[in-house]
Amino acid sequence: MIARLLTIAVLSLIVGGAAYAAPVVCPPGSDNFPPFYDDATLFKNAIASVANVEPSNQRLTGITVPHHLLAADLVALGFRAASGFRYKRIIILSPDHFHKTHKLYATTLHGFDTVLGPVAADTNAVRRLETNSDMIEESCLFDKEHGVRAMLPFLHHYFPEAKIVPVAMSVKARRGDWDRLAEALKPIVDQDTLIVESTDFSHYLPQHDARRFDQQTLNMLAAGSLDGIAALRQPDHADSVGALYIQTRLQRELFGAQPLVVANENSQEHTSDYVERTTSYVVALFGAFGPGFNNPARPKDxxxxxxxxxxxxxxxxxxxxxxxxxxxxxxxxxxxxxxxxxxxxxxxxxxxxxxxxxxxxxxxxxxxxxxxxxxxxxxxxxxxxxxxxxxxxxxxxxxxxxxxxxxxxxxxxxxxxxxxxxxxxxxxxxxxxxxxxxxxxxxxxxxxxxxxxxxxxxxxxxxxxxxxxxxxxxxxxxxxxxxxxxxxxxxxxxxxxxxxxxxxxxxxxxxxxxxxxxxxxxxxxxxxxxxxxxxxxxxxxxxxxxxxxxxxxxxxxxxxx
Missing domain, CATH: 3.60.21.10 (Metallo-dependent phosphatases)
Structure with a gap:
């Protein structure tokens, strides 16, 4: 399990995003994709680590979490914060790490099996999204795409009844393309939808540079500046600036929601060994935080x-x-x-x-x-x-x-x-x-x-x-x-x-x-x-x-x- 996580982490940190060596395979017929991880311990431990964090007492409309499972506790933190309410549909926005989509975006009608249980696709919502066939394709890339697969055991644990719409985003997409995807997503986003942005932040940087780029990103988020977010650099600021942009735009326009960042960590914090070049992680909650909001926080915040x-x-x-x-x-x-x-x-x-x-x-x-x-x-x-x-x-x-x-x-x-x-x-x-x-x-x-x-x-x-x-x-x-x-x-x-x-x-x-x-x-x-x-x-x-x-x-x- 740990070896596989390290392999995935190394592959996703290759500058230029070299293609994943193993071919992607689609399940036969309407079957689910098989489990990507074979050991439930990492997920269960991460879930246990945030059990004492009180979920938000006001309904969240979106979360941003990392997908490197080195920071599995932070993934659990985001899902835990949203777990006080039920959702029928969860949209996952992920980078296409290994450049497998032929169009700007990819999704799938297939569900997924995970080490904690199955996760079904929202086939009606996926079909509606796929009517935008000029930019969105049905794809098998989710067989190996950890930006989505790392989310699914947590999703099953916290929201076992929810169905998902996975979206993998090409690095070739630009702001105009992000706006088009945002418009395509709007018809399938309602009050029962949670938008999960699966994003790792500053990449391949010495820690002092990572801190500066993280601060720039956090300030653009705090300001809610779409222009500022669109100007961020990929992967210096994030491995999917597009996902961050679309999340922020949809949250503002559909829910009047604002971001609240509850964690920002660096991979150096997860090891006692010196790390020359690091990856950063952010957990953000999106909601219309009003009077009485309990503001979920870890004791160390x-x-x-x-x-x-x-x-x-x-x-x-x-x-x-x-x-x-x-x-x-x-x-x-x-x-x-x-x-x-x-x-x-x-x-x-x-x-x-x-x-x-x-x-x-x-x-x-x-x-x-x-x-x-x-x-x-x-x-x-x-x-x-x-x-x-x-x-x-x-x-x-x-x-x-x-x-x-x-x-x-x-x-x-x-x-x-x-x-x-x-x-x-x-x-x-x-x-x-x-x-x-x-x-x-x-x-x-x-x-x-x-x-x-x-x-x-x-x-x-x-x-x-x-x-x-x-x-x-x-x-x-x-x-x-x-x-x-x-x-x-x-x-x-x-x-x-x-x-x-x-x-x-x-x-x-x-x-x-x-x-x-x-x-x-x-x-x-x-x-x-x-x-x-x-x-x-x-x-x-x-x-x-x-x-x-x-x-x-x-x-x-x-x-x-």
């Missing part, structure tokens, strides 16, 4: 949340002291974060007693309320690099630091680093004290604080910049973002405008993920003039990250109802 402007004073204080309001807000936030670490931008000064005569544009908040809310929200870090931290001068700033230190709440100001478990956050502000027209505080020396010695450890900039109520960066913010990129940051997360960006933007081909503004988190402005989002930032062992933007309700208005 490092997940943090970043949120925007917070002030527990002024009208927000009056809301939070009402019976039950603070409880409702805390419950809502923890339902989104799963009580994982949260980092916020604290706008204003924390004082034991807030003077009654303080003006509305000087932001100050009572220590007891602020500390209590920060602790209840599981805040693991408070950003103080903003234009309100010095509203009461150096003495007010010192009072804020004292209150946070006594409460054991970490903080980071201008140019300072908050060291999380697998991530460094650097606080930066380009804006002077409240009311100032200056937006030129960030100097090259301050930006150099983003340069950290451990290049394998991701660094994110938590930056206060721009103009209030403007959702687009100016030329200065674009310049600053490029300077941060050149200093090796993995993500740029902004605030100050009080309105949220609607999307993650990949910079420089995907090297960096930028969210220009998270807007408000807990701030006394209504939805007519403000908005807010939370950024989920997941760090993987190889130092790559995946970001997901989560729209937030206006908690100020929620508390007033």
């Amino acid at each position: 490092r997940i943090n949340y970043l949120a925007g402007d917070v002030n527990f004073g002024r009208a927000m204080k009056k809301i939070l002291v009402r019976d039950g309001v603070a409880d409702r807000i805390v419950d809502s936030v923890l339902a989104l974060t799963g009580s994982r670490p949260l980092i916020v931008n604290l706008e204003g000064v924390v004082l034991p007693n807030v003077p009654e005569a303080i003006d509305d544009m000087t932001l100050a908040m009572p220590e007891g309320l602020a500390v209590d809310m920060l602790k209840r929200l599981h805040v693991a870090g408070v950003g103080l690099a903003n234009n309100h931290a010095y509203d009461l001068g150096p003495s007010g700033y010192a009072e804020t630091l004292r209150a946070l230190d006594e409460a054991g709440i970490p903080h980071f100001g201008q140019g300072e680093t908050l060291a999380l478990a697998d991530l460094d956050l650097v606080g930066l502000t380009d804006i002077d004290t409240n009311g100032s027209k200056n937006t030129d505080l960030l100097t090259p020396a301050l930006l150099d604080r983003l340069l950290h010695e451990n290049a394998a450890r991701p660094v994110a900039a938590f930056v206060h910049w721009g103009r209030e109520y403007k959702t687009e960066p100016s030329a200065r913010e674009d310049m600053l973002a490029d300077q941060m990129r050149l200093r090796g940051v993995s993500a740029i997360v902004g605030g100050h405008p009080h309105v949220s960006s609607e999307a993650i933007v990949p910079l420089a081909g995907g090297d960096v993920a930028e969210v220009y503004s998270l807007g408000n988190f807990l701030f006394d402005q209504n939805a007519e003039r403000s908005s807010g989002s939370m950024l989920e930032l997941r760090v993987f062992a190889q130092g790559t990250i995946f970001t997901r933007l989560i729209p937030l309700p206006n908690y100020f208005e929620t508390g007033r109802k």
Whole structure:
């Protein structure tokens, strides 16, 4: 069994995809293809390894998993995440590894036998797909195509009643061809369909290059950029860019679904021996993730949340002291974060007693309320690099630091680093004290604080910049973002405008993920003039990250109802 897996892995890593030596054979008549693997142990062990991962409590419409069985646990992870619901049809998108299709795409009416049980073909759906005979052929290549065959034992275990539509994709297909296949697939994709993209990612690269290419791919996925995905290189980024493109397009257009990457590993992580050139693996879930989503995750995943402007004073204080309001807000936030670490931008000064005569544009908040809310929200870090931290001068700033230190709440100001478990956050502000027209505080020396010695450890900039109520960066913010990129940051997360960006933007081909503004988190402005989002930032062992933007309700208005 292991020898056969190694042979398949070696063959699939040959640059240029040399043809598989053994001929492919079609079963007689309407018989199933015989089993491709002869030992069930690998599959059973992988299934057992993820048994404690809770399946998604919201219906998934697609998953992306590897097909190298060196990472069999990751294949099981993807199927396990989807296993909370039933599906009648499963479409498998796979590369044609050994160049066996004569047309752009191949499928088959034959079912498959596996070491865990049979998997039937959805013959009606296959016949409908094969009406596109100019680009899709009936083929025997699935006799040896591990991009499909590696999926089937897992599919039988988790979805024994589902029927499949396998599709193998030629490396010759280009974006226009991918669009044609997407249109051909649409009539057979419904609410009872799960689309499984069988794809391995960066190929034949030293580990440091693999990490960079993986990060570019993850950022294009996070942004949902079809143009960006289409520009990825095969096999540097993935062994089937077409499958990734079609999955993303169908998920968006048919389900309004977004991707959530829950694993990104490198083949080096699966052996103690040095691997000169590696293969990378991604597990992605696709769904319309709404309130109450349980966000399946392995214990080793490092997940943090970043949120925007917070002030527990002024009208927000009056809301939070009402019976039950603070409880409702805390419950809502923890339902989104799963009580994982949260980092916020604290706008204003924390004082034991807030003077009654303080003006509305000087932001100050009572220590007891602020500390209590920060602790209840599981805040693991408070950003103080903003234009309100010095509203009461150096003495007010010192009072804020004292209150946070006594409460054991970490903080980071201008140019300072908050060291999380697998991530460094650097606080930066380009804006002077409240009311100032200056937006030129960030100097090259301050930006150099983003340069950290451990290049394998991701660094994110938590930056206060721009103009209030403007959702687009100016030329200065674009310049600053490029300077941060050149200093090796993995993500740029902004605030100050009080309105949220609607999307993650990949910079420089995907090297960096930028969210220009998270807007408000807990701030006394209504939805007519403000908005807010939370950024989920997941760090993987190889130092790559995946970001997901989560729209937030206006908690100020929620508390007033």
